[in-house]
Amino acid sequence: MKISHQPPARLFTSDNAAGVHPDVMAAVVRANESHALAYGLDKYTMQAKDAFSKLFDADVRTEFVFGGTGANILALACVLKPAEAVVCTAWSHIAVDETGAPERILGAKLIDLPSLDGKLRPEDLHSVAHLRGHVHHAQPAVVSITQSTELGTVYSPDEVRAICETAHELEMLVHMDGARLSNAAAVYGATPEALRSFTIDAGVDILSFGGMKAGIMFGEAVVFLKPKLGDRAEYIRKQITQLNSKMRFVSAQYVELFRDGLFFQLGAQANAMALALYERTKHHKSLGLVAPPQVNSLYPTISQPARTALQDWSFFWDWDVAAQQVRWMTAWDTTLEDIEAFGLGVDEVLNSN
Amino acid sequence: MKISHQPPARLFTSDNAAGVHPDVMAAVVRANESHALAYGLDKYTMQAKDAFSKLFDADVRTEFVFGGTGANILALACVLKPAEAVVCTAWSHIAVDETGAPERILGAKLIDLPSLDGKLRPEDLHSVAHLRGHVHHAQPAVVSITQSTELGTVYSPDEVRAICETAHELEMLVHMDGARLSNAAAVYGATPEALRSFTIDAGVDILSFGGMKAGIMFGEAVVFLKPKLGDRAEYIRKQITQLNSKMRFVSAQYVELFRDGLFFQLGAQANAMALALYERTKHHKSLGLVAPPQVNSLYPTISQPARTALQDWSFFWDWDVAAQQVRWMTAWDTTLEDIEAFGLGVDEVLNSN
Amino acid sequence: MKISHQPPARLFTSDNAAGVHPDVMAAVVRANESHALAYGLDKYTMQAKDAFSKLFDADVRTEFVFGGTGANILALACVLKPAEAVVCTAWSHIAVDETGAPERILGAKLIDLPSLDGKLRPEDLHSVAHLRGHVHHAQPAVVSITQSTELGTVYSPDEVRAICETAHELEMLVHMDGARLSNAAAVYGATPEALRSFTIDAGVDILSFGGMKAGIMFGEAVVFLKPKLGDRAEYIRKQITQLNSKMRFVSAQYVELFRDGLFFQLGAQANAMALALYERTKHHKSLGLVAPPQVNSLYPTISQPARTALQDWSFFWDWDVAAQQVRWMTAWDTTLEDIEAFGLGVDEVLNSN
């Protein structure tokens, strides 16, 4: 089976496959002026930190790192004490997609709870509360939730608030892995207020803030919404290999990303394209696309040989091979032309079945 | 004391303060075309890996990381076994300038030996050989040397070969921290042959390869000169938080850096400028500049209030406060105009003393 | 509710509550003769190591440690490489009862799979095989099973062999946590042959060998059934804080424990007493004791206030508070008099309900 149509110009493999937004790239080029003190003692980094405080309308503490795993490790390393554990879902990136970085670098246990939709709930926290106070058990101390989740679902502000309240009652802190925060913010209005509603306003303590899936080249941030928690962050960042000497080239990207709401627009664009892809393909009942995506990914089922034919034509990743399920993911730069081109290919392989 | 001259356009604080070479920046911009598979499955990364093999005229294994500490940790993590130790100098970056990253992430002891010039010698390895075979001592297993060293000195090819031979006789491996490899290569001719002479040809096993001080924006490389040593490098890179999702933006820089020998030219330029600064200022006997620099740094002594006056005018770092010693470091983009401008300021403060 | 009968002389809380068998204590006292070289260079340690090789009828490598968690950590530390993971059940001692020691000291992820009976099965190993070869996932490398299990069940020799075959096919090693090995051996005949049938003969690679629950004072052993796996064990033992300077006092206990099969008799005695307790109490239907115990523990359900009354009279631990389930555990020194005395108390509280 070979598809006759032209494949789309962009891939549906991952939002990591997209490049850098042109405005952000221009900011990188502009930042390349002469010399600047290394390690964050430059004007761009000061501006970027201020931009984060404005974004959250609070005096937050922001530290930049190289990548997403580094952000999660830094955030957790700043708050975990020996013999403590992190509570998360069994789908969480920290539990399954970081090759054991938390265990190696934090030396901490992850208590990864089953979850059908990638979300934790207050009752999950209660379910591990019996471990507290017993010397034989690692002590649950931090809850880590992902927004939007690894399964393409989104916590509502109320859901996050409920988690935070329960966690705090149990004397636990809440970390949010926000690798796809812009997509989540887009669900609630694509504004700073939307972002705040499920982060700082909901009681989240520390945030891994993702820029790379929202159009920048490299560099994520850890935002200590309770700034005191980051008191030793700069030492720990260096210790975990995440201190960038030429930091201005990360900072300048964030300044640009936040200037006119680009961060929110790009998340909204990715989400809109996933919805468009859903609308364009849902008539193929075999795909099993029964509900519109919440953010920027679809998880259709495609049997063979259609699946391979489609992947050979425009690559995307398998999700659950046993279930014949794949993942289609849109990015900040996905266009309606891409959707239509991809839809034609889908039509072709599925109609020929 | 206030200096009347115009300060130089560029700083003498560190080669980290310099930005990105324009050709490299252009390569970054060019790489921003549409989509590319993430995590190194892109054409730029393939090209860059090939470029490294050409550079070393051997089928080496190269893996990219975000920064220099990450490079050192990855290199060492790939070869250390439990209860083993790394032998290095007490000046080494891994021992004093990485905030304990090796201890935390490798869980390994660094045996940091005193050295007057920042270099290790074969007798240093013999001096720790008695630790071997005793269960109470961490076992010396890897020698880590820095080229050029943290004190601005350079190992000759013969010196590196002697270290490697002794290390291998003692069943130890040799890691070279090459954060300033381009400066070292410039000393021996600024050619691939020069680079090979004190790395692969001398018997070095693993190399942290520095691009950032040689004009790129971000991203260092670990080069397994004995490729087998890197068999598990990709897993370990992810585990130590150094896997870059949009890797093409690092790889494209290295492709450009190696295209026409830019890597070597920029190291040579930095060294030449340090020499020019030496020649321009050595007549001030109080600076104690008794010998020309080997690479790109000078360590003059300046008493107060001249020191502060000069730093307020064009900042540079103290080196040894007790000894009134400072560090002047040139970069790939330092110009003769910068040297002259800086020299005028030095003249002004020292002559007024 | 207050029980009028005399409580039993011994507790049913845990086999850890029992003391030291008199013959073993006598051996400890005998070993206290004059001086002996420290750290295992003594004659008792040589004898004890030989005794282990005889027990397994093979040239195994045995190293003594202080306790059970130390044994598990040493065993795993000797074989795990960076970025690898251990596969175990969610009930396993290493996963829930060691306060995160594996994560902290090994820096490794535990992939803890659900299990109704505390056992792993070959299909569990197949269920994680898809993680292999993907750089984002910690790589399953060692299977750890517990014999007898944390739920009081026992693997048959065939079950262990099946796990080992599958593990080895998948290039994984098999570690057995044998904290209650004597109880398991008793199930299959209480002989060296029985012990071998589900360990060395079944293909197990490394064994945590428990003596403390079988009547000794302190000191467990790690038995490398494939001796090569223990090549660096002595260094690693010291590094993980488990090297005993006055080792003869552990070794002498094992020599005695193995002299006339005491190890097997004591396991058999504990099991027999659990069976006797079952027979003595099963007529109370509310206890839910529907099947005889396989080894030395029962998990009855007792509602309040009977439960507290019984615990106040002769303490034992809760097992699952929500389910009103408790654990009664016998030890090597439990007697029929203890069973009868305890049974009278149970009768009294349950009949009065």
Add this chain to the structure above:
Amino acid sequence: MKISHQPPARLFTSDNAAGVHPDVMAAVVRANESHALAYGLDKYTMQAKDAFSKLFDADVRTEFVFGGTGANILALACVLKPAEAVVCTAWSHIAVDETGAPERILGAKLIDLPSLDGKLRPEDLHSVAHLRGHVHHAQPAVVSITQSTELGTVYSPDEVRAICETAHELEMLVHMDGARLSNAAAVYGATPEALRSFTIDAGVDILSFGGMKAGIMFGEAVVFLKPKLGDRAEYIRKQITQLNSKMRFVSAQYVELFRDGLFFQLGAQANAMALALYERTKHHKSLGLVAPPQVNSLYPTISQPARTALQDWSFFWDWDVAAQQVRWMTAWDTTLEDIEAFGLGVDEVLNSN
């Protein structure tokens, strides 16, 4: 060369080679009565903890561990934060005789300073103060001193006080590795007051308390002289593999050791025997014994073949092979008969030279 005299009944290899004091052994046997709750919930442990508080005349917090390395690791693990470092001498047990346990389990750097006599001084702490506040350096946070030192020297109470005052001024804590605390206490009077004078009264924060070299079988203690520092000690003890299930057998030994000052008498006896050995042998000028020992070890020089002849006859360890230096160490059970017997052998080999 072969020695004709009868060798001494006891060795001069190490105080680890000695066994258990008979009174302590009797206490172990007595503690073996029926059942006791595991993990320290027994009456002996309560008594032993009380005995420690009486010893220090303060409400200290005491936790038992298996061995000396475990004690040091537990003490340090309770107080170190990420990116912090321990300051010690280059002779310290933690730096050279624990196979990298601190680096592996604590993930912390040891800053090991040169010292001619095994002691740290306030100026050593000042010498690392410049590291503070710089994100590239691990932050000195705990000073670890050894009393008596690895070189057989002893800190005076005033020396310890000076270290503690300087450390506290620099916001560092002081840990004392007291593996040979009884020998040190003997120097100042062999009383609780003597012990307190250079520990709690001098400002030490945490103490590794050694019982094994003072006549017990196994088990050391960590004494939190500032009890708050041990708030999480029980969790961390389990996490670092140092929780003893049958703890009563350690606790009972300490109760006995402290009952009538046995702890102090045994340290004094070891010291007295080292002095007697010094007096008995110092007339051999070639031994270089120019000053009496402070505690229980001598470091004579003996050239070949006398050295080997003596070691073959009554074994002791080399100390510095290049310098032909050996170590003779006395123990709590060394007698004057041992001294005389050993002296005869020394006479024989040295006079025949």
